[in-house]
Amino acid sequence: MRPVTEAGKANCIPVAMPFVDSLFMPRTIGDRPDVIPEGATNFAFLGQFSEAPKDCVFTVEYSVRTAQMAVYGLFDTDKEVHPMYDSAHNPRYLVAALKAISR
């Protein structure tokens, strides 16, 4: 009799997620509405399909940041949107990434 391994007990059901692809389609400024469009006073656009400058889609942070932009932009709070972490242009992290992928 064959031993039952942990992998043998695994149940894997592939699932197509067509809507996920839409996040990675080519985009350009103007494709997506600004979080608070010009002149808006009582509504905003949140989530992956609104424009959060320099941010990276397919992250929870993107959605959270758009919510912060909306709430802090429409209401009088002393809070500030969490800044984007600009690692893609920081030579220190680029060198570290190069080292990591060439290990």
Ligand SMILES: Cc1cc2nc3c(=O)[nH]c(=O)nc-3n(C[C@H](O)[C@H](O)[C@H](O)COP(=O)(O)OP(=O)(O)OC[C@H]3O[C@@H](n4cnc5c(N)ncnc54)[C@H](O)[C@@H]3O)c2cc1C
């Ligand atoms: C497989 C997978 C893995 C991921 N892994 C990561 C990860 O490791 N790290 C990371 O940061 N991000 C990850 N993400 C991305 C992240 O999950 C999403 O970007 C984030 O959850 C989006 O949050 P959201 O609140 O904007 O939208 P959603 O979480 O999509 O929330 C939208 C909500 O609106 C509801 N809704 C839709 N239409 C209506 C309607 N007409 N009326 C009422 N309600 C409605 C939906 O049911 C849903 O609950 C992953 C996503 C997927 C699919």
